[in-house]
Amino acid sequence: MKTATKPPLLLLLTAVLTGALWLGADLSLRSFPWSGPEHVHAADQKYTCGMHPMIIVDEPGNCPICGMALVPLKVDTAGGSGAKPSAERKIKYWQAPMDPTYIRNEPGKSPMGMDLVPVYEDEATGGAMITIDPTTIQNMGVRTAPVTRGDLSRTIRTVGVISSEEPKQYVINAKIAGWVEKLYVAETGQQVKKGQKLLEIYSPELVTAQQELLLALENYRSLKDSSFPQISTSAKSLLEASRKRLQLWDVSRRQIERLEQSGTVSKTLTLYAPYDGIVTTKMVTEGMYVKPGMVLLNMADLSKVWVLADLYEYQLPWVKEGQRAKVVLPYVEGRSFEAHVSYLYPYVEGKTRTVKARLELDNADLELRPEMYVTVYLTGEKVKNALLVPQEAVLYSGEKETVFVALKGGRFEPRRVKTGLQGEDGHVEVTQGLFAGEQVVTSAQFMLDSESKLREAIQKMMQPTRAESPDDKAAADPESLFDDAAGGEAGKTTGKALDDLF
Structure with missing residues (x-):
C-alpha cells in the first residue's frame, strides 16, 4: 500500500513546486x-x-x-514630460490664484489677500501654449503689435433733436362753460406777449356771478356802518366771497375793480396770456362751445431750447454732466453753438436703446426750431498713461477676454485680460493681464485660439491616464515598487508559499 502511493505524491509535489517557481519568476519579472x-x-x-x-x-x-x-503624438502636444526641471525654469511673472488677469512683476498679495503664485516661461495661463515654425507663421499672416502706454480719448459724434423747454410749456383752458365770442389769437405759430388778449367767452354763469357781486357790494355799503358789528362783518364776507368766485374763473383783479366802479355787468369774459410764448397748438374757433377744463391753446417759450442727443450704452462712460459739447447745424455751413451737458436721463429708450443727454442753448433769434435735427460732438476727458493694445488683438468670448502674447522661438501664449474704455484711434485700454512692451497678435488669432483649445483638451485627456499609470512611477523611482503595498504583499505571499513547499 505505501510503496504504491509514493510515486503519485512525488509527482504532485514536483508539479506544485514547478508552478510556484514559474509564478515567482513571472511576478519578479513584472515587478522589477x-x-x-x-x-x-x-x-x-x-x-x-x-x-x-x-x-x-x-x-x-x-x-x-x-x-x-x-x-x-508629439510630447509637447500631449502635455508630456517636456518641461524643464524646477531649478532651470525661469519665472515670467506672478499671478493671483483666483484671478488669472491679475499679474505682477514681483511677488506680493492679490486683492483678495492671497499670495501670488509664480508662472514660468513654459507655462500658459489662458490655455495651452503653442509653438509654430516661422514658415507657417508667415503663411498664416500672423501680425503682432506692442503693448504701449499712452493717452486714450474719444470724440462722440451723434444726432440730436431740438425741443422746447418743458418747464416753459403752457396750456390755456377754460374754467367755465360758455361760447367763444371773440378769438384774438387765431393762428398757430403766432407769438404772444404776457397780458395780451387771447379770447372772449360768453357764459350765463359768469353774468350771474357779476350780478351777485354788485348786489353784495350794495349790501355791504348799506350795512358797513351798522351798530351791530356782526351784520357789518357778514356783509363784508359776502362781498369777498363774490370777488373770490370771479377770480377763480380767471377774472382779473382789474376787471373786478372796473365792474365795481361802473356797476355794469359785462356779457363776456376776456382771457389774457399768462406768459410769453408762441402758440404751438390751436384747438378753438370763434363760436365754439367750450366746457370747463377743455384745452384751447398750447403755448411754449422758445427763447431757450433743449437739444436731446442720443447716446449708445457703450458711449456712456465718456459722457458726464457739465461736459462741453458742440452743436452744429448741418444745413448751415459753419454754423455751430457751444453748449454743456446739463443732464443725463437715468433710463434707456426701449425702441432705440439709447440714453438721452440734454443740452441747453439760447435761442433769442428763434433760429433753432423744435423737432429740428442737429449734429452733436462730445469730447470726453482723456485717460492718461493707460495700457493700450489694438482693438483687433482682443478676442471676446462671452465672459472671457483673451489675447495671444508672442514669445521668442515662435511660441504664443493665450492670456486672459480685462479691458476698459475704447478709444477713437482703434485702441482699447487693458486694465489687467499685460505688461508694457509685450507683443500681442493682431491677426489670425482665431486659428491660434482653436489650436490652443485643441491642445488644452488633449492635455486634459492625457493627464488623468498618466497620473494613474504605474510605469511613470517606476521610471521616476524603481525602488518604489518594492515599497508598494500590493507588490510587497504579493512578494511575501509567494515567499511563504515556497517556504512551505520546501
Whole structure:
C-alpha cells in the first residue's frame, strides 16, 4: 500500500513546486523595473490621427474613422514630460490664484489677500501654449503689435433733436362753460406777449356771478356802518366771497375793480396770456362751445431750447454732466453753438436703446426750431498713461477676454485680460493681464485660439491616464515598487508559499 502511493505524491509535489517557481519568476519579472526599459518607453508613446485628433491610442495602427495610418503624438502636444526641471525654469511673472488677469512683476498679495503664485516661461495661463515654425507663421499672416502706454480719448459724434423747454410749456383752458365770442389769437405759430388778449367767452354763469357781486357790494355799503358789528362783518364776507368766485374763473383783479366802479355787468369774459410764448397748438374757433377744463391753446417759450442727443450704452462712460459739447447745424455751413451737458436721463429708450443727454442753448433769434435735427460732438476727458493694445488683438468670448502674447522661438501664449474704455484711434485700454512692451497678435488669432483649445483638451485627456499609470512611477523611482503595498504583499505571499513547499 505505501510503496504504491509514493510515486503519485512525488509527482504532485514536483508539479506544485514547478508552478510556484514559474509564478515567482513571472511576478519578479513584472515587478522589477530593469526588466525592459524599451517596454516602458513604448508605453509612454501615444498615436493619433492627423485628420481626427480626438483619436489617441497606445499602439500604432489605422484610424477607426478614416482608415489613415496613425502617427506618433508629439510630447509637447500631449502635455508630456517636456518641461524643464524646477531649478532651470525661469519665472515670467506672478499671478493671483483666483484671478488669472491679475499679474505682477514681483511677488506680493492679490486683492483678495492671497499670495501670488509664480508662472514660468513654459507655462500658459489662458490655455495651452503653442509653438509654430516661422514658415507657417508667415503663411498664416500672423501680425503682432506692442503693448504701449499712452493717452486714450474719444470724440462722440451723434444726432440730436431740438425741443422746447418743458418747464416753459403752457396750456390755456377754460374754467367755465360758455361760447367763444371773440378769438384774438387765431393762428398757430403766432407769438404772444404776457397780458395780451387771447379770447372772449360768453357764459350765463359768469353774468350771474357779476350780478351777485354788485348786489353784495350794495349790501355791504348799506350795512358797513351798522351798530351791530356782526351784520357789518357778514356783509363784508359776502362781498369777498363774490370777488373770490370771479377770480377763480380767471377774472382779473382789474376787471373786478372796473365792474365795481361802473356797476355794469359785462356779457363776456376776456382771457389774457399768462406768459410769453408762441402758440404751438390751436384747438378753438370763434363760436365754439367750450366746457370747463377743455384745452384751447398750447403755448411754449422758445427763447431757450433743449437739444436731446442720443447716446449708445457703450458711449456712456465718456459722457458726464457739465461736459462741453458742440452743436452744429448741418444745413448751415459753419454754423455751430457751444453748449454743456446739463443732464443725463437715468433710463434707456426701449425702441432705440439709447440714453438721452440734454443740452441747453439760447435761442433769442428763434433760429433753432423744435423737432429740428442737429449734429452733436462730445469730447470726453482723456485717460492718461493707460495700457493700450489694438482693438483687433482682443478676442471676446462671452465672459472671457483673451489675447495671444508672442514669445521668442515662435511660441504664443493665450492670456486672459480685462479691458476698459475704447478709444477713437482703434485702441482699447487693458486694465489687467499685460505688461508694457509685450507683443500681442493682431491677426489670425482665431486659428491660434482653436489650436490652443485643441491642445488644452488633449492635455486634459492625457493627464488623468498618466497620473494613474504605474510605469511613470517606476521610471521616476524603481525602488518604489518594492515599497508598494500590493507588490510587497504579493512578494511575501509567494515567499511563504515556497517556504512551505520546501
